[in-house]
Amino acid sequence: MLDILHVSPEVVPYSKTGGLADVLNALPRAQSRLGHRVSVVTPLYDAVDLARHRVVFAGHSFPVTLGGRTLDFEVAQADMGDGVTCRFLRNDELFGRPRLYGDGDADYGDNHLRFAFFCAAVFRMMRALRLRPDVVHGHDWQAGLVPAYNRLHLLDLVPTVLTVHNLAYQGQFPAHVLPEIGLPWEVFNPDGIEFYGKVNLLKAGLVWADRVTTVSPTYAAEVLRPEFGAGLEGVLRARGNEFVGILNGADYGIWDPRHDPRIAAPFEPEDLSGKAICRAALLDEMGLGSVQGPVFGVVGRLAAQKGFDLLAQAIPVIVAQGGVVVVLGTGDAAIEQAVLAAAAVHPGQVAVRIAYDDGLAHRIEAGSDFFLMPSRYEPCGLNQIYSMRYGTLPIVHAVGGLEDTVIDLDEHPDAGTGLKFRAFEVAAFLGTLERAFALHREGPRHLAAVRRAMAADFGWDVSARAYLELYQGIVARGGHPSGHQD
Ligand code: ADP
Numbered sequence: 001m002l003d004i005l006h007v008s009p010e011v012v013p014y015s016k017t018g019g020l021a022d023v024l025n026a027l028p029r030a031q032s033r034l035g036h037r038v039s040v041v042t043p044l045y046d047a048v049d050l051a052r053h054r055v056v057f058a059g060h061s062f063p064v065t066l067g068g069r070t071l072d073f074e075v076a077q078a079d080m081g082d083g084v085t086c087r088f089l090r091n092d093e094l095f096g097r098p099r100l101y102g103d104g105d106a107d108y109g110d111n112h113l114r115f116a117f118f119c120a121a122v123f124r125m126m127r128a129l130r131l132r133p134d135v136v137h138g139h140d141w142q143a144g145l146v147p148a149y150n151r152l153h154l155l156d157l158v159p160t161v162l163t164v165h166n167l168a169y170q171g172q173f174p175a176h177v178l179p180e181i182g183l184p185w186e187v188f189n190p191d192g193i194e195f196y197g198k199v200n201l202l203k204a205g206l207v208w209a210d211r212v213t214t215v216s217p218t219y220a221a222e223v224l225r226p227e228f229g230a231g232l233e234g235v236l237r238a239r240g241n242e243f244v245g246i247l248n249g250a251d252y253g254i255w256d257p258r259h260d261p262r263i264a265a266p267f268e269p270e271d272l273s274g275k276a277i278c279r280a281a282l283l284d285e286m287g288l289g290s291v292q293g294p295v296f297g298v299v300g301r302l303a304a305q306k307g308f309d310l311l312a313q314a315i316p317v318i319v320a321q322g323g324v325v326v327v328l329g330t331g332d333a334a335i336e337q338a339v340l341a342a343a344a345v346h347p348g349q350v351a352v353r354i355a356y357d358d359g360l361a362h363r364i365e366a367g368s369d370f371f372l373m374p375s376r377y378e379p380c381g382l383n384q385i386y387s388m389r390y391g392t393l394p395i396v397h398a399v400g401g402l403e404d405t406v407i408d409l410d411e412h413p414d415a416g417t418g419l420k421f422r423a424f425e426v427a428a429f430l431g432t433l434e435r436a437f438a439l440h441r442e443g444p445r446h447l448a449a450v451r452r453a454m455a456a457d458f459g460w461d462v463s464a465r466a467y468l469e470l471y472q473g474i475v476a477r478g479g480h481p482s483g484h485q486d
Pocket of ligand 1: 017018020022299328330355356357383
């Protein structure tokens with residue numbers, strides 16, 4: 001049995017801006033169900049609903065000093081289910097704010113301090129609560145200083161893993177912040193935290209963690225190349241086989257049409273009558289009335305990463321053939337405007353909600369016929385996995401986790417679960433939409449694909465075991481005595 005501590009800036013159900021938060025709910029619980037002792041630590045943001053989630057203050061508080069400045073932290077905790085405890089680190093000056101990372105498009109100016117203090121406070125908490133994890137597993141740049149402090153300040157107290165959920169978000173700050181986050185100038189070099197003259201918190205994690213992972217095997221291979229590596233391809237290549245891709249899973253406790261309280265009617269592969277009800281309810285909710293043609297659903301951050309610029313060009317083509325497009329997302333103002341403008345031309349066939357709405361995300365997955373995910377790059381992606389379970393065939397760009405989870409129907413007629421295009425070009429995307437319309441007209445082939453997609457299994461069990469195997473490698477190798485931290 002291992003004692004595992006996950007360190008993450010977001011955790012469902014307390015805080016969420018993307019797929020990372022979903023992972024931090026499902027992975028720890030899956031590991032716990034396999035018999036390990038698992039806990040999670042995250043900042044206590046204003047957005048966390050203390051009463052609803054029964055967050056209790058444990059009576060522990062301590063000071064943390066970094067770069068000559070001392071701040072006090074308090075520890076709270078809540079039960080995540082399956083035996084997993086989530087601990088919250090509270091400092092209102094840093095985290096008592098309405099948003100996680102910034103207001104609108106502008107990040108908070110002190111994010112380096114916020115997450116440096118968070119990482120330092122994790123180790124202080126371990127001491128105060130006498131926690132002795134066998135491995136500390138950090139997630140994304142906000143946890144990048146966990147491996148750094150562990151190596152540089154604490155003499156490798158504990159084996160560490162860092163998982164990159166999206167290499168494009170690195171936490172880069174001007175060089176002068178280095179003393180504020182408590183690191184010496186000796187590590188400000190290309191083998192350390194320096195990145196083209198800046199401080200890069202993700203890079204710190206990539207350099208000093210015992211193992212580095214990302215969230216799909218294909219993305220792990222792609223990021224070794226300059227097109228996908230966001231400047232860090234050399235750092236990752238240098239890690240050799242200490243850098244691996246482990247596919248994310250889906251939490252079918254939350255995302256399954258058999259028992260989803262947010263959708264109009266339950267359904268299953270053997271009886272899809274509920275899906276027709278969900279489809280009608282979705283069209284009604286979006287003000288579209290009844291339509292014969294296929295419904296194309298979209299849910300996601302409206303960012304360039306997601307390829308939604310292609311979407312604006314695809315909308316007229318879908319509409320011309322009698323299809324309907326339903327979009328839910330927030331993000332980049334220019335992409336929001338482009339999608340809204342395309343929708344305004346076709347009010348009866350295109351509906352757009354610029355919002356973050358978890359219930360509607362479920363209803364779009366349930367009520368659509370196809371799900372569009374033309375991402376430029378995609379570390380793993382969860383929505384295509386959810387859509388398959390809801391019998392909504394994903395149409396995806398064949399990159400990263402999209403390549404690893406969706407099987408193209410024309411390439412593999414007896415195994416296909418969706419449709420893929422390979423070149424990131426409008427013509428290729430539109431060609432795939434043509435294939436979707438053709439499929440929709442062919443009842444039996446479409447139905448067989450829907451049933452196959454619904455039966456595909458991306459549960460967390462396999463991935464949770466893969467992480468455990470990875471931990472075993474570093475715990476055994478290091479032989480870290482768990483007693484020396486007091
Ligand atoms: P990413 O992490 O890059 O944003 P993923 O596909 O891995 O993309 O995960 C996205 C998660 O966020 C999914 O659970 C999805 O349902 C949710 N999501 C994204 N945008 C919205 C939105 N506007 N409303 C509701 N849920 C959303």
